Amino acid sequence: MLMIGEKSFHSRLMLGTGKYPTFQSQKKAVQVSETEILTFAVRRMNIFDENEPNLLEELDLQQYDLLPNTAGAKTADEAVRIARLARASGLCDMIKVEVIGCEKTLLPDPFETMRASVQLLEEGFTVLTYTSDDVVLAKRLEEAGVHAIMPGASPIGSGQGIINTMNLQFIIEQSDIPVIVDAGIGSPSDAAYAMELGADGVLLNTAVSGAKDPIRMAEAMKLAVQSGRLGYEAGRIPKRMDGMKSSPDTAMIE
Numbered sequence: 001m002l003m004i005g006e007k008s009f010h011s012r013l014m015l016g017t018g019k020y021p022t023f024q025s026q027k028k029a030v031q032v033s034e035t036e037i038l039t040f041a042v043r044r045m046n047i048f049d050e051n052e053p054n055l056l057e058e059l060d061l062q063q064y065d066l067l068p069n070t071a072g073a074k075t076a077d078e079a080v081r082i083a084r085l086a087r088a089s090g091l092c093d094m095i096k097v098e099v100i101g102c103e104k105t106l107l108p109d110p111f112e113t114m115r116a117s118v119q120l121l122e123e124g125f126t127v128l129t130y131t132s133d134d135v136v137l138a139k140r141l142e143e144a145g146v147h148a149i150m151p152g153a154s155p156i157g158s159g160q161g162i163i164n165t166m167n168l169q170f171i172i173e174q175s176d177i178p179v180i181v182d183a184g185i186g187s188p189s190d191a192a193y194a195m196e197l198g199a200d201g202v203l204l205n206t207a208v209s210g211a212k213d214p215i216r217m218a219e220a221m222k223l224a225v226q227s228g229r230l231g232y233e234a235g236r237i238p239k240r241m242d243g244m245k246s247s248p249d250t251a252m253i254e
């Protein structure tokens with residue numbers, strides 16, 4: 001089970017809700033993925049006006065835990081304002097802190113990310129923080145009290161997969177809170193690899209919404225996350241420099 005704050009989840013796959021070709025494909029992909037946590041950009045939602053179209057209107061929101069995110073924020077103050085708006089809408093107390101510091105790479109601003117996370121913790125939110133794969137910053141965020149850290153595999157929407165495996169491994173090893181690999185996942189093997197490394201979960205959007213067949217890709221991602229987790233728990237063999245026969249020289253049973 002994945003525990004975040006007070007809540008537990010069976011699924012370790014979190015899905016973004018943006019950029020699907022149709023509402024129907026979004027709905028079906030979300031169903032097939034068996035995700036329990038959906039994230040969405042508060043800025044893109046008409047959460048207060050029932051007469052305006054709503055990006056989540058086809059989904060049965062009772063079935064999911066909603067993870068609003070602060071996408072679009074460039075400062076801590078903006079992120080905090082967006083989070084308060086999400087909470088005021090009554091949607092939930094969880095928030096994914098996302099403060100972008102660079103328009104080209106969409107990498108997070110470490111200082112503003114930390115400031116926003118600390119402020120939202122003080123206000124009682126369950127805080128999941130999107131961060132780069134910086135090992136020290138991940139530790140500082142954990143020390144500050146965030147409930148999960150979400151290091152990017154690579155820039156949002158890039159589909160590059162895990163660029164810095166070593167940093168991710170350091171972050172996973174040192175963390176006593178959930179590590180959710182977020183952003184840049186391009187294929188099921190990227191998701192499986194993140195899980196094999198010991199990540200507690202994966203959050204992705206573009207790899208599914210932008211796939212030729214988002215529904216089948218959602219299923220592939222579900223299986224990849226499950227398979228990667230199973231492989232991690234089963235414990236992989238160590239890598240060796242030399243070959244080693246698969247059949248023993250002596251009988252197994254004497």
Ligand SMILES: CC(=O)[C@@H](O)[C@H](O)COP(=O)(O)O
Nearest residue numbers: 016156157183184204205206
């Ligand atoms: C939806 C969301 O939260 C994104 O900002 C997230 O980081 C996913 O990134 P990808 O689209 O690269 O999967």
